[in-house]
Amino acid sequence: MEGILYKWTNYMTGWQPRWFVLENGVLSYYDCEDDVGKGSKGSIKMSVCDIKVHPTDATRLELIIPGEQHFYVRAVNSAERQRWLVALGSSKAGTLHSHKHQEEPPTSEASLLSATCATFIKTLEECMTLANQSVPKEYLSGGQ
Secondary structure (H helix, E strand, O other): OEEEEEEEEEOOOEEEEEEEEEEOOEEEEEOOHHHHHHOOOEEEEHHHOEEEEOOOOOOEEEEEEOOOEEEEEEOOOHHHHHHHHHHHHHHHHHHHHOOOOOOOOOHHHHHHHHHHHHHHHHHHHHHHHHHHHHOOHHHHOOOO
16 A cells, blocks of 8 residues: 655654555655655554554554654545555554464554444444435435
8 A cells, every 4th residue: 555644753844745655564655656766764564563543633643663663644534544554454464463473463453453443433423424414304204
């Protein structure tokens, strides 16, 4: 998967658009899509990364390398964050399952699954609310 996510850089410049590429269990980012051939600005191995969703902002997530680094990223909307969560979680799960000595999945997978489901349900509820507001009442009551 690849696309634009906004990465928190610092308090002076704030959120900056970056081109992210998830490939073979590694998430890399670039200033823009044209820079992909020039080398990444940074990358994260998903197998060592924890994924956390923001508790109140449906567009944000954190990628954490425990004891080392935090990446704060934001998608353009909650649906796009959901796509990234699924891709990142699938990538992480794929790299974790390839380790032969691992007996049980880490708790971060369970929390990611829970957050993914919660976000899906919230998004579905928002869609239903919008659909109910958009549909004329005569269609909802069977036309009578």
